[in-house]
Amino acid sequence: MPRKPPPDSDLKERRELLDAAGIARTLRRMAHEIAERVPHGEKPLYLVGVRTGGAYLAHRLCDVLAAAGEGKPILGAVDISLYRDDVFHGLPKPEIGPTELPEPIEGRTIVLVDDVLFTGRTIRAAMDVLADYGRPRAVKLAALIDRGMRELPIQPDFVGLALQTTVLESVRVMLTERGEPDRVVLRERPA
Amino acid sequence: MSAFGHRHLLGIEPLAAADIETILTLSERFLEIAERPIKKVPTLRGKTVINLFLEPSTRTRTSFEIAAKRLSADAVNISGSGSSTTKGETLLDTARNLDAMSPDVVVVRHSLAGAAEMLAKQLRAGVVNGGDGAHEHPTQALLDCSTIRAHKGKLAGLEVAICGDIRHSRVARSNIWALTKLGARVRVAAPRTLLAPGLTEMGATVHERIEPALEGADVVMMLRIQKERMGGGLFPNTREYSRYFGLNLRRLELAKSDAIVMHPGPLNRGVEIDPAVADGPRAVILDQVARGVAVRMAVLYLLAGGESAAE
Helix, strand or coil, X not given: CCCCCCCHHHCEEEEEEECHHHHHHHHHHHHHHHHXXXXXXXXXXXXXXXXXXXXXXXXXXXXXXXXXXXCCCEEEEECCHHXXXXXXXXXXXXXXXXXXXXXXXXXXXXXXXEEEECCCXXXXXXXXXXXXXXXXCEEEEEEEEECCCCCCCCCCCEEEEECXXXXXXXXXXXXXXXXXXXXXXXXXXCC | CCCCCCCCECCCCCCCHHHHHHHHHHHHHHHHHHHCCCCCCCCCCCCEEEEEECCCCCHHHHHHHHHXXXXXXXXXXXXXXXXXHHHCCCHHHHHHHHHCCCCCEEEEEECXXXXXXXXXHHCCCEEXXXXXXXXXXXXXXXXXXXXXXXXXXXXXXXXXXXXXXXCCCHHHHXXXXXXXXXXXXXXXXXXXXXXXXXXXXXXXXXXXCHHHHHCCCCEEEECCCCHHHCCCCCCCCHHHHHHHHCECHHHHCCCCCCCEEECCCCCCECCCECHHHHCCCCECHHHHHHHHHHHHHHHHHHHHHHCCXXX
């Protein structure tokens, strides 16, 4: 098991941040912003999801972009388990997903996609993974939720929903890909 | 998938099937790193792995060294001839001195069964058994299982023939444990003088001729005749051994038409395996070696990570 995630039992749901329709609407808007602000045309857009939540969202963004006539983006995924700076807090994670970059990233503009942007450490690790595969021209960051409390100088380029949270709170993104109904909820640990 | 709760890897016998599955599945991920332009991940940066090899080894030592380096750990190699053991230092003293330099993992190979376990009781570092006498060689069994699974898609229900010098073979012992735990059926074949007691109890079917063991096998694993461990007189000569127990193309016909041929190396060409088989299309011997690095990366990752598990 990885670093101990807060046990679900003592987390109380406080409010719903997005419902299924809200997630769909937010992703549509983000897809349009990406299409507008990331140069493409000569070469398709290149979306890379951070496993596991970000990979599902990158897939959905790809579908929205393709449906909107922006061409079918290249879809990749990175697993950051081997690049974490906290591998040794707790037992190592016994399960690692594949990193799949179907086309060389050298010279491309990459849009990293994550579900929740928090300390920024995940994104730092994801950028290190990319660096081991090549030198992208630029890396952009899209996050469905930005919950603040950054510990590193990392900022998103595309945000679905931004809110300020506390250490006692936790944002959970539920997705049908994981066998749950589409929802984003804010949960809180009793102080 | 379950967490890996072991601090050491001393053998396959103490592992649960789920532990073996964890390592095998994890190793599939590490296999990909060998295909990257930069064959290195920062996971074990700042960790130290000592390879204490007091018996000759090319494959296993190099494999552990590459595995450690691809995970960004610092790897230090100590071999028997270049170490203070030649000055009379005992294994335990050598190991305690190394432990005082705070390595995170010590991989040990020694000619005595139980050497790794003895060190595990004495050292703070995690210990990996890189082969101890005729006892166990767990990472070899793991890489063999990984190779079989890659070629056959599964292990459960397969018929695996392990042929040759069973008596001196830690590879055979570790493989019998691993394969039976994962649901494969194991037949072993050797001249009576090269069999060992307890094989039936471990779950293997024992043959004193190679032909019945090969019949209908999905996997044929040939073992090296270990001349260095023999007092002599266990079989008349290598030519006769080859005639009765060597794997040639004709004997391989007895196995299934899609059977794979494995060998842990080093090969005695023309003794236990005919070059036509060793270099033929059914041999997966070099694939075993490639997978060895990935399996050892998985083991180092699980052990070096478990180190500071106190939270």
